[in-house]
Amino acid sequence: xxxxxxxxxxxxGQPPSEAWLFAQExxxxxVPASAGHDLAAELEYREWLAQxxxxxxxxxxxxxxxxxxxxxxxxxxxxxxxxxKEHEATLRDFLQQEAxxxxxxxxxxxxxxxxxxxxxxxxxxxxxxxxxxxxxxxxxxAGGSDAAATSAPNEASAxxxxxxxxxxxxxxxxxxxEALEQAKRELRDLPxxxxxxxxxxxxxxxxxxxxxxxxxxxxxxxxxxxxxxxELEKQLKDLKQAYHDSGYDDVEYRAFTPGxxxxxxxxxxxxxDAAVNQGTPAGLRPxxxxxxxxxxxxxxxxxxxxxxxxxxxxxxxxxxxxLAKPATLKPYNEAGGHHAPAxxxxxxxxxxxxxxxxxxxxxxxxxxxxxxxxxxxxQKRLYLQFAKKGERLTWGEVExxxxxxxVQAGMDRHVARATxxxxxxxxxxxxxxxxxxxxxxxx
Amino acid sequence: xxxxxxxxARTLIARVRDEAIRSSDIAIQRPAVDPMAxxxxxxxxxxxxxxxxxxxxxxxxxxxxxxxLNAIDDxxxxxxxxxxxxxxxxxxxxxxxxxxxxxLGSDGWRATYSKERFVEDFPDSAxxxxxx
Numbered sequence: 001x002x003x004x005x006x007x008x009x010x011x012x013g014q015p016p017s018e019a020w021l022f023a024q025e026x027x028x029x030x031v032p033a034s035a036g037h038d039l040a041a042e043l044e045y046r047e048w049l050a051q052x053x054x055x056x057x058x059x060x061x062x063x064x065x066x067x068x069x070x071x072x073x074x075x076x077x078x079x080x081x082x083x084x085k086e087h088e089a090t091l092r093d094f095l096q097q098e099a100x101x102x103x104x105x106x107x108x109x110x111x112x113x114x115x116x117x118x119x120x121x122x123x124x125x126x127x128x129x130x131x132x133x134x135x136x137x138x139x140x141x142a143g144g145s146d147a148a149a150t151s152a153p154n155e156a157s158a159x160x161x162x163x164x165x166x167x168x169x170x171x172x173x174x175x176x177x178e179a180l181e182q183a184k185r186e187l188r189d190l191p192x193x194x195x196x197x198x199x200x201x202x203x204x205x206x207x208x209x210x211x212x213x214x215x216x217x218x219x220x221x222x223x224x225x226x227x228x229x230x231e232l233e234k235q236l237k238d239l240k241q242a243y244h245d246s247g248y249d250d251v252e253y254r255a256f257t258p259g260x261x262x263x264x265x266x267x268x269x270x271x272x273d274a275a276v277n278q279g280t281p282a283g284l285r286p287x288x289x290x291x292x293x294x295x296x297x298x299x300x301x302x303x304x305x306x307x308x309x310x311x312x313x314x315x316x317x318x319x320x321x322x323l324a325k326p327a328t329l330k331p332y333n334e335a336g337g338h339h340a341p342a343x344x345x346x347x348x349x350x351x352x353x354x355x356x357x358x359x360x361x362x363x364x365x366x367x368x369x370x371x372x373x374x375x376x377x378x379q380k381r382l383y384l385q386f387a388k389k390g391e392r393l394t395w396g397e398v399e400x401x402x403x404x405x406x407v408q409a410g411m412d413r414h415v416a417r418a419t420x421x422x423x424x425x426x427x428x429x430x431x432x433x434x435x436x437x438x439x440x441x442x443x
Numbered sequence: 444x445x446x447x448x449x450x451x452a453r454t455l456i457a458r459v460r461d462e463a464i465r466s467s468d469i470a471i472q473r474p475a476v477d478p479m480a481x482x483x484x485x486x487x488x489x490x491x492x493x494x495x496x497x498x499x500x501x502x503x504x505x506x507x508x509x510x511x512l513n514a515i516d517d518x519x520x521x522x523x524x525x526x527x528x529x530x531x532x533x534x535x536x537x538x539x540x541x542x543x544x545x546x547l548g549s550d551g552w553r554a555t556y557s558k559e560r561f562v563e564d565f566p567d568s569a570x571x572x573x574x575x
Contacts (some may be wrong), residue, residue: 336517343540354517354540362462369476371466373509373547377565380544380551384567408565410476440544 174272194218324414335361344439351431374409387441458514478564512543
């Protein structure tokens, strides 16, 4: 039986012709939402519709906006999930909902509940950002960690001088800016929304309780946004200042988007954009799910603040470490002082000479307000604690113990670390192979 | 007095007395970062001057003995000890440069043999800064 083409029908098994679609549009009749399952063809079809119809042009624009928003939200979630179990669960739900609602898409295979693969969202599990996502090579690559940033394939174009610390600052700035914009939107829109809900409540009716709840929720969010906005604004300024102080302003960083648009440049805004928005293999598609998982600044704002604070703290520590100079070291024969590392640790090594080994002279210890007996006391305790483990003493342990001993005696940690490293470097350069025994230990 | 004893005297004063005084002076610098300096400051802020002097006496004796042993450790004071049995031991050689460390700590000579008060700033347990 043949299907009639009169009355707006489309021949079975055939795609609608452009003329037919154009006619339907002029008549105001509904047109098929999809040209088929071929995604490229569907996009082409929608673009064509947009050319002939303002309504579809608007729909296409909305679709593109939604795609952008979804991608942005996913980036946010991936970033927040790195520090919050709550957001990790939200991310998982988000990806699963996305997959379910677009079952025909490849994303379904990737994110179906039974196939959630933690390996695609690995956490680094160690300092300084325990819990951050590392590059999994999957769809979440863009919102990742320093490690991900430096290993993602599409970052091959990144300049050599862009450091993980720089990207971390830029990424934190970008997310803070997003959260601030969100808070501003809430400050702008919520009063009207609350007023509408209040008016509906005043009208009475069976849904009064819902309107009352909406008014209360809206007021709560508004208060939170009022509190968050200035804090986010300050954090934004602090991140920019830290970025500037670290000397990153002129360092370029570039990457590609999923559509292979090159983004980035120099400056925290552009670098942040590139660090966050660089390509995800599959990209995101609108799901039709009307659940806005992270719209409120009340939800992600505090998490952004916590993350920003951590990033700023690390940046400050990193800056101090860069600036830290070791204490003056001289061969022990010249000025005496404190052997760091302890000389007993190298007894028996033919290349070790305690007289030529570098030491912190007494006046240098005094300059750092460090007493020799205090360092020796801490040194001995730390070596004896290590000896109880029954492990072999290594260069790494020597560095840790000697640094800690100086710190416990009152020296700045960065100066202590730089000092011990320099002393160890000198020992290694003189051919000392490594520790031969644990000082004050029995072996 | 022969020249060897003169040399011993010079070394003793320079490496023990003077270094102990200079090192103790660090404890009166502000802000205090050294453990002993922090203790002194705390006592000075909250206790009588007699209490402070009482603590300082023990600390300065320990400081002096530390530098005495440290001078033996690095060979500046090359001393040989004759035991009650008549056996001799070269303290620098046999001490392996660790005598000053052996003096300190929860299991150190001071904690083991002293009958007078002292404060251990780096004990094995958590009781840092407590007087013994």
